[in-house]
Amino acid sequence: MCGIVGILGREDVADRLLEGLKRLEYRGYDSAGIATLHDGAIDRRRASGKLRNLAAVLDAEPLPGTIGIAHTRWATHGGPTTNNAHPHATDEVAVVHNGIIENFKPLREALEARGRVFTSETDTEVVAHLVSERVEAGDDPVAAMRAVLPQLHGAFALAILFRRHEGLLIGARLGSPLVVGYGPESTGDELYLGSDALALAPLTQRISYLDEGDWVVLTRDGGVQVYDRENDPVKRDVVASGVSDVSISKGNHRHFMLKEIYEQPIVVAQTLRSYLQRLEERVTLPVPDDFDLAAIRRVTIVACGTSFYAGMVAKYWFEQFARVPVDLDVASEFRYRAPVMEEAGLMIVISQSGETADTLAALRHAKAEGQKIAAVVNVPTSTMAREADLLLPTHAGPEIGVASTKAFTCQLAVLAALAANFARARGRLSPDEEREIVTHLAEAPAALNAALSYDEAIAAMAPAVAGARDVLYLGRGTDYPLALEGALKLKEISYIHAEGYAAGEMKHGPIALIDEAVPVIVIAPSGPLFEKTVSNMQEVQARGGKVVLISDAQGIAAAGKGCLATIEMPEAHPLIAPLVYAVPVQLLAYHVAVAKGTDVDQPRNLAKSVTVE
Template sequence: MCGIVGILGHDDVADRLLDGLKRLEYRGYDSAGIATIVNGAIERRRASGKLVNLGKELAAHPLPGTTGIAHTRWATHGGPTTNNAHPHATDEVAVVHNGIIENFKTLREELQARGRVFTSETDTEVVAHLISEQVEGGKLPDEAVREVLPRLHGAFALAILFRSHPELLIGARLGSPLVVGYGEDETYLGSDALALAPLTQRIAYLDEGDWVVCARDGTQVYDRDNQPVERPVTISGVTGALIDKGNHRHFMQKEIYEQPIVVAQTLRSYLQRFEGKIVLPIPDFDLSGIKRVTIVACGTSFYAGMVAKYWFEQFARVPVDLDVASEFRYRAPVMEEGGLALFISQSGETADTLAALRHARSEKQTIAVVVNVPTSTMAREADLLLPTHAGPEIGVASTKAFSCQLSVLAALAANLAKAKGWLSESEERNIVRQLAEAPAAINGALAYDESIEAIAGVIAGARDVLYLGRGTDYPLALEGALKLKEISYIHAEGYAAGEMKHGPIALIDENVPVVVIAPSGPLFDKTVSNMQEVQARGGKVLLISDYDGVEAAGEGCVATITMPKVHPLIAPIVYAVPVQLLAYHVAVAKGTDVDQPRNLAKSVTVE
């Protein structure tokens, strides 16, 4: 959600700022803008919609200036209009902001009472006015920022430009990430390392509550108590090349097809295949004393956690609590000291999940995180870091990150079972063998892409779609429904197949397709009986199963998708592919924006 780039440079910076914003398009946004200082005044170029519109604005009205800030906005207050686009500015100050100022209404009313005039509906504009008041009253920029930051409640990453100090940038973060980049006689601010990759590999991550003054004669970081501190400079390792779609039509399609490779990369970190052993990134981390696991996540990551709950309880016999991150703190969870709190996030910056992590820390839990960004805030605050190796995921709807999360969680569940004494050496070798086969099985599932595309029309014309599954296929039903909602805008819901008869069956008619996920196995017959209840009421069933399942239950279905036969352990990883492809082809058929669906953001850094 939202992206920030700031450059304190020697040459005109507008083109480089725009390039940085292009690297942040994957986050999702609805407007964008750039501000620099030109002839002693703050100048802005802003546009609603895609970055191509901002590019046209810059082409028509070039923007010189060697110091500048830029932003892609995902609306929290006010619609996606040019007036609401960042940067927000007064005559003295320009500001870009990721996050949300929760007390903005009170601050705005206070500022308006003092005669300040607002030109947008956003919460961010109050920051510009508060700092501007201090500067107009004679405060230096660092003094002004120091005075204002304690007044801001909520979450923010800020980059601030000052008219009277054209060779100065100030940044600040609380609950939303911000990094400082160091170049050759230049300094940069960015919402992540990817934004700064073409500019520098040398970056420092600001800690919670930090703020930083970037000047020509050096950079100084201050902590939340306004004490000068040093933050280590690291080499980001992020490529400066723009990621492209290759031969694929969309990033989402490319990322679906990358899953055999990235799952193999991820599992390589957790499996010693030839020894038949499952390992953790921290070899001496002791799981044997864990009596309870609490899993917390949002969206697709939450559904990965649902699958993990089945695995942890089945293999390790450890009870698991599962929570949506946005609700976790507010139900006052009872957490036994010494429990394992497991947080799952693609970005490692999700605001709801990060807040839940810090609550669990206060409850004396051991913190484990599954993340795709090993330098993220969650990763840095974890006791046990469990990285996925999916690589950058540009499509807003998560695909390869989900399958890699499942791979890590399967390995963790087996590790926990081994530590608790529930897994013999032969069983461990068998699990390693099954997990090692997952990449080939995913590749086999991708071979059915054309047949899935051919039946997408069954779904594309519907207004409502239901997904059914049992056991670990139930979270996949929820994930399939989420994918369809996200990118095709068709209303879809996932249900445990046995719950169909307890209410949702009232929705069944010939206009509501029902996608049934049912690999052959111990739960197959039960799922088929629920499927037949749908068919008896005129419902159109699309069955996703293996050859045996399709042979046994495919008759009467409007369409079937045949998957390779796989072990139940890896079935959720493999069956993620057809639900992803189905959603993708339906969205393409409907002509929606597959990679950047409306109203959505990749990294959600507000609560």
């Protein structure tokens, strides 16, 4: 959440800061702003709303300066107004901030008691005033930061510029990511700060990842000096980011979300290529020598949102194939229930960004309890990836649409491969069974492509759902997490209230909600659970419910009569059915949102990469 870009340059930086923010707008779009130094003063341009509003302000009032910081905001403290937009500034400093300063209220009260005047409702402004106080009292910027950082409790990534130091930027991170970029010689050795490598990709491929608690001083004459949380000088490796600097584009698609839905056959194939050995018909994972899957006695899966639903599917697979007990937790609740972490346990964390604050906190708790950690992430250089014992990348590529699509199906592909590998390590999978799994997983990209061919039919029936105030989704087995995911997608981008239920639970309460105005989306591929799911569907129809059945040709022929609409899917083996049936629930949500005229790629109140608890 929120995005940071900083440039210590040789030429005016405002245009490049704005370009960096465009690559980060998916992280927050409540407001945006840029601050630079020129003529010995801090100058700012800020605007509420989408980034285009800031661009219009800059067109009207250009912002000179060869050093600057920029921010795109997801509001936490204070509404999405211009006054609450970052950067926050005093006469001496300007600050941008990702995260939450949890103790900002007592800090603010103390500052106000000392005569400091605040102009925003944010937690961030306390940082600007605390640093200003030290600078005004005679501290140099490094001494000021050394004094202020221990006072801040919570999570933060900070970038700060100082009025009296035209060639200086300072950054800090605790619980929220921040990277340092090193410019090529052609730029006069420019230096950069960014909340992730994606923001800096057009500027440089040479970056350093700051460790937890690090802070960094960037100077034109002295280069880069990193300090750890004990204020000792340290070195952090300079690495190649590997992030493409190609302009992020929707191509021929109307929205990023639709483009990313259509990319799923390709990115799932890319992901599976890393894990399936087709010639040997085996599943291979990059497991370190000291990581013994056979010794694992219990698995804990922790994630948030869409990633949590991928974990729900994986629980079925791990218990079915590897016969290992699995606990599943929403990351934001995990630490607060005093979980019992058994010896020889494995925690699997799942996150698109690899920076999700709640999931990262769960990872660190489990690691402190002696658990092994496997991370299923889309960013192999993320904090979770670096702190895990076993890294399992998803290879989905950048996902710009805030509602996750291709990251979800790639997570499922990786988790299926892990379940198979785990089962083999535990002696629960014969060579023939493993060959069968490899065969079916290899069929997934083609099946996803076939599912996409029903896009027009889904678009045609979407208006039948778009007028609803409430929608229910039903599924059994691995289709139950798909029902939850479908409901989440619809909520996220169409703002229709939707809930997913295990189909057998309908008669235990939710059936009271059924009437003619509540569409019920039933996910029921033909297979061992089909007849039971259809029985639950018929209970809905008997009470006047309008059913949209998502099934294959065999299922629709058997149960499609009397439905409001049917969405036909290709036949798919039960192992890959969750990947295939993700497509229609994604497309249905997408087309309903388009029919309602909502902002599909940047839905209200949401942001990607949730780096606050």
